[in-house]
Amino acid sequence: MSAARAHVQAPPLRFSLDGGALALFEPAHAVPLVSIVLSLRSGSAVEPPDKAGLARIVVRMLRRGCQGMTAEQIDFRVDALGAEMAVDTSPSTVAIHAQVIARNVDAFVELLARLLSTPTFPSEELERLKRETLAEIIEARDNDRVVAQKALQRTLFEGHPYGRNPGGTTAGVQAIGGDDVQAFYRTFVVQGNAVVGIAGDVTPERAPELARKLVAALPRGERTADTVPEPTMRPGRHLLLADKPERTQTQILVATLGTAAHDDDHVPLLVANAVFGGTFTSRLMREVRSKRGWSYGASARTLVDRRRQAWVMWTFPAAEDAAKCLELTLQLMETWVKEGVKSSEVAFIARYLVRSHAFDVDTAAKRLHQALDVELLGLPADYYSSWIERVRAVTPEAASAAVRNRIHPEDVLAVVVGTAAQVLEPMRGAIANLADASVVPFDLE
Amino acid sequence: MASARDPAAGRRAWAAQAGGLTYEGAHPFGPETVHRWQLDNGLTVLILLDASAPIASYHTWYKVGSRHEKPGKTGLAHLFEHLMFNETESLRAGTFDRKLEENGAESNAATWVDWTYYYESLPADRVKLAVKLEAERMARLVLREPQVTSEKEVVANERRYRVDDDVEGAANELLYKTAFARHPYGWPTIGWMEDIQGFTPEDCVAFYRTYYAPNNATVVVSGDVRERDLLLAIRDAYSAIPAQAIPPEDIVPEPPQLDTRDLVVRKPTATEKLLLAFKGPALGDADHATLTVLSEVMFGGRAARLYRTLVVERELATDVRGWVSTFRDPGLFECWATARSTHTTHEIQAVIDDAFKVLRADVVGEEELVRAKARLELAALQQLETIPGKAEQIGFYETVLGDPAHAFRRVESFRRVTTGDLRRVARRYLSEGGRTIVRVLPEGSATAEAAQ
Numbered sequence: 087m088s089a090a091r092a093h094v095q096a097p098p099l100r101f102s103l104d105g106g107a108l109a110l111f112e113p114a115h116a117v118p119l120v121s122i123v124l125s126l127r128s129g130s131a132v133e134p135p136d137k138a139g140l141a142r143i144v145v146r147m148l149r150r151g152c153q154g155m156t157a158e159q160i161d162f163r164v165d166a167l168g169a170e171m172a173v174d175t176s177p178s179t180v181a182i183h184a185q186v187i188a189r190n191v192d193a194f195v196e197l198l199a200r201l202l203s204t205p206t207f208p209s210e211e212l213e214r215l216k217r218e219t220l221a222e223i224i225e226a227r228d229n230d231r232v233v234a235q236k237a238l239q240r241t242l243f244e245g246h247p248y249g250r251n252p253g254g255t256t257a258g259v260q261a262i263g264g265d266d267v268q269a270f271y272r273t274f275v276v277q278g279n280a281v282v283g284i285a286g287d288v289t290p291e292r293a294p295e296l297a298r299k300l301v302a303a304l305p306r307g308e309r310t311a312d313t314v315p316e317p318t319m320r321p322g323r324h325l326l327l328a329d330k331p332e333r334t335q336t337q338i339l340v341a342t343l344g345t346a347a348h349d350d351d352h353v354p355l356l357v358a359n360a361v362f363g364g365t366f367t368s369r370l371m372r373e374v375r376s377k378r379g380w381s382y383g384a385s386a387r388t389l390v391d392r393r394r395q396a397w398v399m400w401t402f403p404a405a406e407d408a409a410k411c412l413e414l415t416l417q418l419m420e421t422w423v424k425e426g427v428k429s430s431e432v433a434f435i436a437r438y439l440v441r442s443h444a445f446d447v448d449t450a451a452k453r454l455h456q457a458l459d460v461e462l463l464g465l466p467a468d469y470y471s472s473w474i475e476r477v478r479a480v481t482p483e484a485a486s487a488a489v490r491n492r493i494h495p496e497d498v499l500a501v502v503v504g505t506a507a508q509v510l511e512p513m514r515g516a517i518a519n520l521a522d523a524s525v526v527p528f529d530l531e
Numbered sequence: 532m533a534s535a536r537d538p539a540a541g542r543r544a545w546a547a548q549a550g551g552l553t554y555e556g557a558h559p560f561g562p563e564t565v566h567r568w569q570l571d572n573g574l575t576v577l578i579l580l581d582a583s584a585p586i587a588s589y590h591t592w593y594k595v596g597s598r599h600e601k602p603g604k605t606g607l608a609h610l611f612e613h614l615m616f617n618e619t620e621s622l623r624a625g626t627f628d629r630k631l632e633e634n635g636a637e638s639n640a641a642t643w644v645d646w647t648y649y650y651e652s653l654p655a656d657r658v659k660l661a662v663k664l665e666a667e668r669m670a671r672l673v674l675r676e677p678q679v680t681s682e683k684e685v686v687a688n689e690r691r692y693r694v695d696d697d698v699e700g701a702a703n704e705l706l707y708k709t710a711f712a713r714h715p716y717g718w719p720t721i722g723w724m725e726d727i728q729g730f731t732p733e734d735c736v737a738f739y740r741t742y743y744a745p746n747n748a749t750v751v752v753s754g755d756v757r758e759r760d761l762l763l764a765i766r767d768a769y770s771a772i773p774a775q776a777i778p779p780e781d782i783v784p785e786p787p788q789l790d791t792r793d794l795v796v797r798k799p800t801a802t803e804k805l806l807l808a809f810k811g812p813a814l815g816d817a818d819h820a821t822l823t824v825l826s827e828v829m830f831g832g833r834a835a836r837l838y839r840t841l842v843v844e845r846e847l848a849t850d851v852r853g854w855v856s857t858f859r860d861p862g863l864f865e866c867w868a869t870a871r872s873t874h875t876t877h878e879i880q881a882v883i884d885d886a887f888k889v890l891r892a893d894v895v896g897e898e899e900l901v902r903a904k905a906r907l908e909l910a911a912l913q914q915l916e917t918i919p920g921k922a923e924q925i926g927f928y929e930t931v932l933g934d935p936a937h938a939f940r941r942v943e944s945f946r947r948v949t950t951g952d953l954r955r956v957a958r959r960y961l962s963e964g965g966r967t968i969v970r971v972l973p974e975g976s977a978t979a980e981a982a983q
Contacts, residue, residue, distance in 0.1 A: 114583070116581075116583045116916075117912055117915055117916050118912065119909075119912050119913065119916065157843075158834065158839070158843075161832065161833040161834040162834040162898075162902060164832075164834075165831075165832045165833075165834050165902045165903075165905060165906050166898070166901055166902045166905050167905065168905035168906065168908055168909040169909070170832075170906075170909065185909070185913070186909075187905070187908060187909055187912065214843070214846075217846060217871075218842070218849070221802075221849040221871045221872065222849060224801045224802060224849075225801075225802070225849050225850065225869055227800075227801060228697075228698045228699075228800050228801075229697075230696060330799065331799045331974075332799050333696055334691045334695045334696055335688065335691040335692060335695070335696050365632050366628045366632065366638075367625065367628045367629050367632055372625070375685055376624075376625060376681070377681070378681070378684075379680070379681040379682065379683070379684025379685045379687075379688070380684070380688070381685075381688055382685055382688045382689040382692055402688070402692055403688065404687070404688055404691060434629075434632075434633060437633050437634070437635070438632045438633060438635055439635075440635065441633075441634055441635020441636075441654050441657070442632075442635035442636070442637065442654075443635070444584070444585055444586050444635065444654045444655075445586065445635075445637055445652065447584075448584035448585075448586050448917065448918065449584070449916060449917055451916075529801075
């Protein structure tokens with residue numbers, strides 16, 4: 087059998103379960119580990135606007151007490167089984183990601199089912215978790231990149247659910263009470279809203295039984311309708327500077343609205359973006375890092391969610407290079423939009439994207455996460471499976487048109503984390519036709 | 532003569548026939564096998580056949596790290612991590628990465644105190660591109676301006692990102708500088724800023740000629756490859772590169788630390804941070820695994836003793852972590868804690884001191900030991916989940932300990948650790964007399980003034 091034939095990937099197995107839940111299974115037996123994802127079709131976008139952080143708190147509370155077990159006993163049991171659990175929150179979904187040594191998978195699923203079915207949400211544990219979360223919010227301010235990302239999200243999507251911080255804000259977390267936790271659990275942590283993913287060293291016979299056990303542990307309830315509106319972009323060019331003392335370096339994010347997965351020109355835009363800032367030899371890296379040595383990294387990303395998300399360009403130059411770096415990257419962006427991409431660039435990047443696809447699917451966990459993305463973000467069913475064909479079909483004209491139609495350099499938000507006394511004036515000067523500039527404290531939420 | 536009863540015989544016979552390389556034997560690697568080969572010029576090649584995905588990962592580990600630098604030239608080993616992606620005698624600057632990307636490869640490099648490694652992960656049918664490129668840059672790298680100056684700028688920016696503007700990075704640099712007065716582990720792998728800015732192309736050429744040689748390197752390949760085909764390609768690409776006389780190391784062992792070194796640094800951060808470190812064992816020391824289990828009992832996960840006390844019960848800290856450095860020579864057992872709100876490093880330290888006192892006096896509960904071992908087993912398996920992950924584990928343990936399958940031996944060592952062993956290493960290493968403490972205090976805070 088040839089290597090190529092041996093590696094044809096079957097899609098993950100799908101099982102419809104009671105109460106409208108769905109399960110996905112991706113087997114792999116190379117390492118005795120099992121990954122389990124319990125995800126909900128709702129995330130921070132459904133939180134009450136004044137209770138930012140609720141979705142994450144509720145799911146974290148699931149391991150802070152259940153019938154017959156205290157938080158301490160649960161923590162000890164998880165560890166002793168050779169398991170770990172983490173919570174991931176985004177606007178559209180909140181999920182428990184777990185991994186366990188294969189020999190203990192049955193015992194771990196028993197435990198997880200117990201946590202899901204009989205949470206006690208002890209009030210002293212809720213207060214403790216709130217204090218923990220508030221301290222984590224403070225610690226995150228030490229990371230300038232995180233400060234920049236939060237400021238960008240808050241400002242680019244101001245007034246829109248995507249503008250909320252899925253990790254929570256100080257005021258939001260403080261406002262959360264036991265009733266909020268109970269209400270969120272009853273409404274959203276329910277069978278109809280659940281997608282279970284299992285990947286790894288489990289047999290195809292056993293996997294559905296494990297998924298069924300987890301779903302049976304959830305209360306019955308309907309899938310939540312998604313009422314999030316399309317975001318809109320504020321016209322004009324805006325600068326937001328998060329002022330932090332003693333920065334030798336600045337974090338610079340430049341953003342505008344990007345693409346939605348169902349757009350006809352979605353893949354052409356991703357191809358054009360890879361040319362611009364998606365690889366180590368992209369235009370941005372070549373000009374900013376290789377030629378000038380201004381920033382350790384330089385990249386551009388298109389984020390994907392259920393609605394149109396952001397296109398973001400990222401550099402982090404020394405404070406003295408910050409203004410000229412911002413000016414250069416805006417010029418590169420304008421040239422990219424105006425002149426598009428060359429056929430040689432598209433041919434090159436298509437070879438990269440098609441051949442590197444092997445690394446998008448080389449583990450069961452990655453294949454499972456692709457399948458979960460399709461479900462949870464409402465992507466087209468063939469979003470990943472037809473990726474190679476769709477990339478190959480992109481012409482230079484289509485890629486250039488996608489950039490021209492979707493990316494608007496005249497409507498951008500530049501977020502900078504740096505020391506205002508040093509970089510504010512130079513940064514203002516770096517942005518032609520700047521509509522306004524504002525300076526905020528770096529710990530603003 | 533080849534024998535069906537000796538699985539090595541076929542490989543040895545084939546090597547003798549092919550010429551230019553020898554088969555050195557097999558290392559059981561869990562349920563799999565790593566095969567060891569050597570070229571006549573001393574290049575070691577380790578191959579793990581793994582057809583679980585249509586990819587291959589090609590790692591080149593050099594036995595050179597920041598320990599091989601001289602004062603005034605710190606950061607040179609790491610600068611190579613950047614320079615090695617530049618110009619070679621047959622590839623113009625920028626071509627190296629273009630060729631890799633065009634073939635769908637992922638590539639990167641890392642440098643630390645004992646080693647530097649480079650890797651390419653490629654679609655399996657492209658693995659010979661990595662052979663060609665790595666052989667080319669092992670011997671034919673061009674080191675000249677303007678690339679050296681440009682990469683120095685990039686590294687200076689990397690330093691600002693990882694150290695100067697990063698609270699934990701800056702504290703960690705200070706910890707090692709203070710704990711190691713003689714040994715090169717005292718200077719940062721990324722280098723002091725003034726050293727980075729002072730490098731010349733001549734410095735780079737001298738370092739390259741000294742350490743970038745086949746007999747100072749190990750190539751590790753894991754993935755869906757044809758072993759013999761690949762070996763012939765490696766032999767043909769590397770055999771003309773001559774072995775070098777690698778200078779013997781001139782490292783003075785760090786003298787025992789008998790004093791407590793307690794430093795304060797002020798940073799623009801909201802809360803205090805504590806880094807407290809004891810001198811620990813070398814990775815090859817039998818105590819290393821034991822101290823790693825002890826660290827897990829104390830710091831690993833929400834149910835760990837110190838996490839439980841400091842974060843959950845007394846709420847003095849937001850986060851605590853412990854780590855035993857995985858270095859060839861004795862390193863540190865580091866304890867890190869982020870104070871919560873207005874709590875101080877002194878309050879946290881008092882709790883840590885008490886907890887270690889208990890460890891020196893009493894044995895831990897058997898169930899705590901079981902919990903710690905289960906977590907370490909999970910972590911070990913996670914590192915072997917992917918084809919590139921396996922190559923990294925093989926290369927790391929081969930380079931530091933000369934044992935490519937040590938990841939599995941380490942799990943066995945964890946399993947053998949007893950509660951009595953934990954008490955013994957606590958008594959041996961966790962002495963309050965000889966340790967180093969770095970306290971990060973928020974700028975302008977009252978405690979910052981009081982500590983002066």
